[in-house]
Amino acid sequence: MSLRLIVVLAVLTGATGSPSMTIRPGADPVDMTAHPNSVPEAVEETEIHGQQEVPVEEEAEEDVMATGELKPNHYPAQRAAKVVQHYLNTRYGSPVRLFGLHNVNSGNAEDVADSGRKYQLEISVQEIISNTTEKCSAEVLFPRGEEQRSPTVQASCEELLKVNTTAQEEALFQKYKMNQSLLSAQNLPDSYGHIAPDNKPLWHLGIVASSFVMLKESTENTLYNMAQVANITQLATENEQLKFDCHILLHEMVSQEIIHWKLQFTWSPPEGVKVLQMDQLPHCHHHEQPPKAN
Template sequence: MHRCVCAALAVLSLVGASPTPGSAPPRSVPWKASRLDKPNEHVIFLQYGETEPALKLKETMPVEELNPTHYPARRAAAVAQHFLNARHGSPYKWFHVEQVQSATLEEIAGVGAKYHVVFSAKEGVCNQSVGLCTADVLFPEAGGDQTAPQVQCSCEGPLAINASAQEEAFYRRLRGSNSPVTGNNIPDSFGFIAPDMKPLWILAGVASSFVMLKESNENTLYNLAQVANVTQLESEDKQLKFQYHVLLHEMVSQEIIHWKLLVTWAPAGGVSVLHPERQPHCHDCVLPPATAPKERSDPE
């Protein structure tokens, strides 16, 4: 009888023992990003896999409801707006957030802050609603090199808005011109944009979304303030090519940030931004009066 009890205790001690040094640890899967193409939808789909104990811990973490009119919710929606423009924008397609309907925040230990936002949006050139959009915006945990937020976004209405007639006419006009188009101070100090400059202004907004998406974090809110200058360059292929100098307004710090962007576009190929280059800080730069932000009344 005594020998049986000892044997049982020995078996139990083996069952409850910790892994020995050198044994294989539980396998965990890091964040991954992959493109998912569907009609009317072009998103980056985020997946996260982890070991069972970590997953249980994540499930118990509280999800915070956010006031949709306050800055944390609006910042996340602005990142989704830049995401939509970077993938669907053109000189005649520029998407804007109309109103944030709801927002939540989930802090994921070791990963970052995940915002879930629902907002109404529209395409501003033809003033066409795209209905409600739903986005998950993950801001990576602070520390180390700045990494772009990871975004998953889809909308009820069509994002592939048909502006082919306007785009083709604009494209043919610039391809057939003997003198490359140039422009300065768009809009001017009175907020005026000449009609023939509006497609170039919108293209600057779409191209700037590439930069604003990459540079955004939980403490920023970017907006295109002005095109300091734009020059059409010669192109060896069917793409139109432009050199832009844009002023981005970071509304939290009130800083005006200068960027030079080499932008290419064609109706068939979409917008691409090559060699974005941040310019040195300008102490004397001021925001154009026409684009000065309204006084903030909601909390950070």
């Protein structure tokens, strides 16, 4: 496949706890008047909080199935490394702790019998809110078979996980829990790439929840970024979890598709983010324009 792309990788994140979800791929269509199925044309990706550009070198021939030592800035290594980012968000992210890929330092790929292809990576990961960057070792296995299965990930990032956010998380949780009215927000970021400061934790929660989808959907031939939280709404609950409905827009960089998902998830400091339901929404337009990047 011949591609001439310079990929803008979104370094976004957030979620704690182990991935937990119920997936309903055959969900009924959703009322799109409540969830606008369009991307603001003027969204500037480089203005989104916590995003930076990670260039991927142009390749005359993209060798997706490269074996042995990988070029750090080429697609095979970058795609596997982005899966590590999503994995870290689903396990350790929160509204005040988001992980993003800073760069790939080295990588190696090998076929593993009938199991699939395994990537060994040395990467730098950034905790975006504290602006802390540390080196991590990771292993990503893309399973082989006709039925698509999620990649499996092992990552060692002990130094990065020492950033203690317990007090901040508890304060935010109590604030949201004691609000007299349920929270809601739309178009994070807006058409100018802006997010109101009070809405940034909701944006971060949307990023964390989106990592569950991107981890599940990732293959050796995809490269997902978070584009926008179209809307997010807090739901009433009687237990010690905050609960949210969320409509997110994902940008698949290879196909240049904008893909819409509706998620329902919970969050609390002890349990982290847990996705209860994820439904891919139908396309209103066959081809949609992704958010513009500088």
